[in-house]
Amino acid sequence: MKTAEIKQRWLDYFEANGHAVVPSASVISSDPSILFNIAGMVQFIPYLTGREPAPFNRATSVQKCVRTGDIEEVGQTTRHGTFFQMNGNFSFGDYFKREAIRFAWGLLTNAVADGGFGFDKDRLWATVHADDIETIDLWLEETTVPRERIQPRGNEDNFWHTGQPGPGGYCSEIYFDRGPEYGVDGGPVADEDRYIEIWNLVFMEFELSEVRSKVDFDIAGELPAKNIDTGMGLERVAFLLQGVENMYEIDEVFPVIAAASRLSGHTYGVDHEPDVQMRVVADHVRSSLIIIGDGVRPGNEGRGYILRRLLRRAVRAMRLLGVKDEVLPELLPVSMEAMKLSYPELEVEFDRISRIAYAEEKAFLRTLESGTQLFQNAADSLSGSDSTISGDVAFALHDTHGFPIDLTLEMASEQGVHVDEEGFRTLMDEQRTRAKADAKAKKGGGHTDLSAYSALLEDGTSEFVGYDRLEADSRVRGIVVDGLAQEVLTPGQSADLILDLTPFYAEAGGQRADIGLIKGHGFTARVLDVQNPVKGLPAHRVEVIDGEIRVGAEVLAVVDHDHRFQGSQAHTATHLVHAALREILGTHAVQAGSMNQPGYMRFDYSFPEAPSQQMRAEIEDVANLAVRSNYEVGTEYLPFEDARKSGAMALFGEKYPNVVRVVDIGGPFSRELCGGTHVGASSEVGPISVLSEASVGSGVRRIEAAVGMDAFRSLAAERTIVSSLSDMLKVPGTDVRERVAELMGKLKDAEKEIARLNSQQLLASAGKFLDSAETVGSTLFVVAELGDVSNAGDIRTVVTDLRARVSERSAVVLGIGTSNGKPVVVVATTAASREDGRQAGKLVSLACGELGGGGGGKPDLAQGGGSDAAAIPAAIAAVKAALQ
CATH class of the missing domain: 3.30.980.10 (Threonyl-trna Synthetase; Chain A, domain 2)
Structure with a gap:
């Protein structure tokens, strides 16, 4: 059974049972503290928590989800994936436990010919919370599951909550027994590799007053309206119904593995490491396809960074499989073909999606080139006694330049050097800790207390009449100050006013909010902004100019016409x-x-x-x-x-x-x-x-x-500027552009001539540096202190000229000076000196270390710089000491 058919059967079944079919929300979360939707219930949270009235009593959906918290585990096991689809059915104060169990059992066990999935009833198990005796009885009443296949578990496995005070409840999970060849007997409590969870029924029935951990919380009482939130993992059910080993082998994923196998020459299922890389490729290409399809572009922050990381990990994985050329033009169309039955819009938008993905791959391949050079500089700077690239360098390559640690390790192995992996991992852990702290801080600040607005919303929405009129009689329904409702607002105070109806446009869709006045008997308030803290309830941010405003007051709302x-x-x-x-x-x-x-x-x-x-x-x-x-x-x-x-x-x-x-x-x-x-x-x-x-x-x-x-x-x-330039240049306004271009050309020619003369002057005086050269050990050491130069190229020109003059000898030439106040150093070596072990890259790194900077290059020529020009004598001394 194709994955798209499983999805459609789900929707058809629940629609036939009175559920409104709700399309998947974008994979992009509407919550600013969350990058992507990570569960099927996300778009229904306002209804489940009671913040907004639900437009239907029952709903069903198949939600696109992305989780990247354990991205490093993708491919290592067959249980982790970044993109997945969560089938859900929901009840908002309508049916509860009995019906939820009945619906789940029916869809799972009904014959395929009757619209079900046709699972063998004798291979299904259920888990319940140990305290939820009622659900055990319901399983026995509504299904044919025997008591011995209903297993009680604790809070860790079978209690759901958000991690914060609010709604929570027991869970009942459904497992499928894959058979003794996959593990030991004993049900889910004994082996969750053999017994695969396919459906989780959440019974949202309690109000939690305090949550200290996943397993430690206080229940204040029951919710006034009990809800159902269930989730069935589409990919898990697909691999079971398709008779394959795991989710990577289903019809929507495996074609990319097959393509990666063809491109790389590795046969899937033979060796663990190539299998891991092919699974990474299949998962990340599919996830990237969906994420770009929903409007995300690669970037350095937030969702864009996650997308960039997924694309680059896919390209890197193919590189580790031995494929160095561009691969996404081969792999992305394969993923689109596999996914278009479920998401036809991917085919429609594929031109846009593919251009974005292919451009990112090209950019990453350029990054690999520059990262390779940076790595080489770091390797060249190692001395004979130190053959380990520091964790700092490995982390900088990874974090600043996007160079994967796997490639750093691979290249280090090829050159016979080591990498301080422990130091790298420590820095990565520190970065993750900072990221988690930032995310927690954002999450804490992102969830403003909306209870006062939600309470007002229970009495209905506020009508927007501003399309047709800019003034309207209305009434003050509520006053909210810092999240708290109050009855009176006095002069000088600011607050959010909620009106029965309003002509004021609340900021949305890129359009800034209206401004204006709200006036009533004895009071006037200036409207500074209008926002929608909860859908359907515009909140007018006002500053009281005079008088007192009370809840219930009749008002005239007047939008600023010109604005x-x-x-x-x-x-x-x-x-x-x-x-x-x-x-x-x-x-x-x-x-x-x-x-x-x-x-x-x-x-x-x-x-x-x-x-x-x-x-x-x-x-x-x-x-x-x-x-x-x-x-x-x-x-x-x-x-x-x-x-x-x-x-x-x-x-x-x-x-x-x-x-x-x-x-x-x-x-x-x-x-x-x-x-x-x-x-x-x-x-x-x-x-x-x-x-x-x-x-x-x-x-x-x-x-x-x-x-x-x-x-x-x-x-x-602009006309005034052109007129002024016309007067200054003594030409008509129509000729200003040509006249400025002519002057710019003359200026560039003059700058080039000055640079040429400076270079000639430097080269003419270069011979004097040979006169002061000294022999250090067996090497002629030539130092050219050039003072202020126009650019680093001047130093390079002098150094290469001096090297040519002593090319028959074992010689090292060091050129040093300042450009724009910053020290610049260039080192060149002759062939004979390199045979003696003198490498320009290592020597320039020594000099730059004294200058408070860094640099590198090839053994024959290297360049660097720093920030401390006063340390130039120390830099020269460091190179001389190395030669000694």
């Missing part, structure tokens, strides 16, 4: 620029983020290279032609899938409701899903003036523009 209009101009301009980008650069110029506020818009988009100046001009022209065309700006509400089919663009990684708002500008010109405010016609946007276009990350570019009167002011300022 709203200019913000709407900017938001509509964002859509126009997006459409222009796609028209000029192609449909693969995909939105990666935006921000718009009065007079200004910023738009991030995915594109592999910088557009030409001509393209930039064309983008600006197309956007302004759309303004001049006076397109009507219209909106309509459609079911999400209908909106996508109509051509409306959606943002990758964004979570959309079942019914969405579509903003249409000029029919086919621009059609996007958007909840923001807009002008009524494109001509109301006014001029759009592109201020800049630049890279903001790997494959992500940013275009910034002034809009409306701000664009006019920007253009007027």
